[in-house]
Amino acid sequence: MSTTSTGNTGSTNPLLYIVILAFGIAAPFVMPAYIQQVSFLWIFILFALTWDLQGGQMGYNSFGNIVFFGTGMYVSASTQVALYFDLGAWNESGGENTFIHATDEYFIGLAAGLVLSGIVAAALAAFLGSGILGLRGQYFAICTLGLSVAAGEIAAGIDLIGAGSGMSTPVWPDAADSVIERGTFFYILCFMLAVATFIACKYLYSGRFGMVLNAIRDDEDKAEAMGIHTTRYKALSWTISAFFLGISGAIMGNIIGFIDPVDVAFTGATFGVWMVLMAILGGKGTLWGPVLGAAIFHIMQELFWTYFLGWQRVALGLLIILIVVFLPQGILGSLREHFPEWFGHRLEPVAVEDEK
């Protein structure tokens, strides 16, 4: 196997952090028109980072992480509504007119929804993980693919949460506009969540946990033979991903304002594949790869939507094939191969016999 260390061996230039943080803080002021796109960028970075926690670091390629995203979305929306109204009546009416959250109700509900969505998604991951993470390789990948489709179909069949016609989230209270605008508020949530995810990943990769994950990726049987309780670590890694994904789903549901079971929540064919793609594009198994991949992918995706309208999904399918076929190592992976000294790998001088 080629050298795929965790990518945090070399010290990252602190300037990079400052630039990214400055961008994150300045974005709502500098480009208010694009605030939703930038919010999505942070969520995409979170997607790629949490996918890489299994796919890149642990070697468990999941197509099913979207399940936790969708679960979080539904849990949060249901909590926000059910705290003050009757959930069934809300969904029958489409959440219109008669049900209006007061300002304090809205924010208390949202806070409760965010917390609960993370916890429920994490619990679901722990439960599913105990069975599914026992599978290896392609069986795991296809099993999670089946899970993601099944989740959407099940959500579309449950009447309490709006079934196939979807569910709307509470309307932003106008009274709150005097304090903070809706877009800016959710932007801050997205940004903070993405930063928290990054810090969590960086912390995890720098210690024993990251090493165990890499050991599982490199040779699981050997890791087990060394006395590592691999199943526990695998489930823990999935639970951590699910926690962040659940919260991101809760935020996303409130940004979009309407939850469709297949097109918004359990979007196996869009977000579900994109998170895989972003991590691979940037370079899986590295800390910065998913971040870079998410940023590039998001820009490309926005361009597709602008210039290939109607053909954007075709273009995306093509993009998957191109990336997988020509750039399976990802951008950082290829760079590392060609310029190892940039990543803190020292090259031993070897006597070259024949120079041309």
Add this chain to the structure above:
Amino acid sequence: MDNILLLIEAPFLSVQAILDGIIIGALFSLAAYGMALVWGVMRIINIAQGEFVILGGYVAYFLYEAGIHPMFGIPVAGVVLFVVGYGLYKVVIYRVVDKDLFISLLATFGLSILIQQLMNIMFGADVQIAEAGFGTSFMFDYNVTIPHIRIVTFIVSAFLGALLVIYIKRSRLGQAIRATAQNARAARVMGIDTDHVYAMTFSLNAAICGATGALVAMTFAIHPYIGLPYTIRSFMIVIMAGLGNLPGVIAAGTGIGVAEQFADYIFGAEFRMAFIFLLLVAFLVWRGRMLARKREVLK
């Protein structure tokens, strides 16, 4: 639970479900056989399998639209999909054949999305049927309906399956395919052009899917987004039966077909997809548990 009682009270429903299940199972087995071929020979799990099926269905549908009987769609779809499969192999698949399994999985997943969206743009998202016009029989006082096309479908799939097995067993190419599946390197040493074998295997699989799809378009209905369930069913059949186990494939295919029909009655047709996918998850987890137990015994 009322639905289960209904099944017990009206045994005709069970007869209907079993008959439908067996016919559907024959179709699934055919597609699954193609998947097992590609998996066994090339070590690729083709996620685009279902899209090949639907593409074959559209070939039959367009023949029907043009006034030609859709039965001719079976060979035509086979030929068209063979060409498509060969083209895809030469452009995409041969680059991922010897790569990591996940890479090929993702590449065929990309192909699946690409084909799906192209079909959506070119053919529209409507549900289409290629009407064969064979009429319908009834049994038990009109309680059990059997459209004749389903009987035809069953016979044709059995015939195609048998043809395929003989071809793989007897023909020169079939021998080369089996040799490559056993040991690609040794086959290369013995002078077999494995790249050609791979190309033929992949195209042959696409052709099988195309013929299956033509039958699907006549028996059921097609639309661009219905492909993935066929992939999942094929996958499930292959792992239930194991690679290269033909009786197993037929048994698993029929079993899944019948199980699906009963699930329709019990849980309602809107949960059919969920049932298929959850069945896959449950089966994989169960299989993982059994393998783990075996491992413990070996210790």
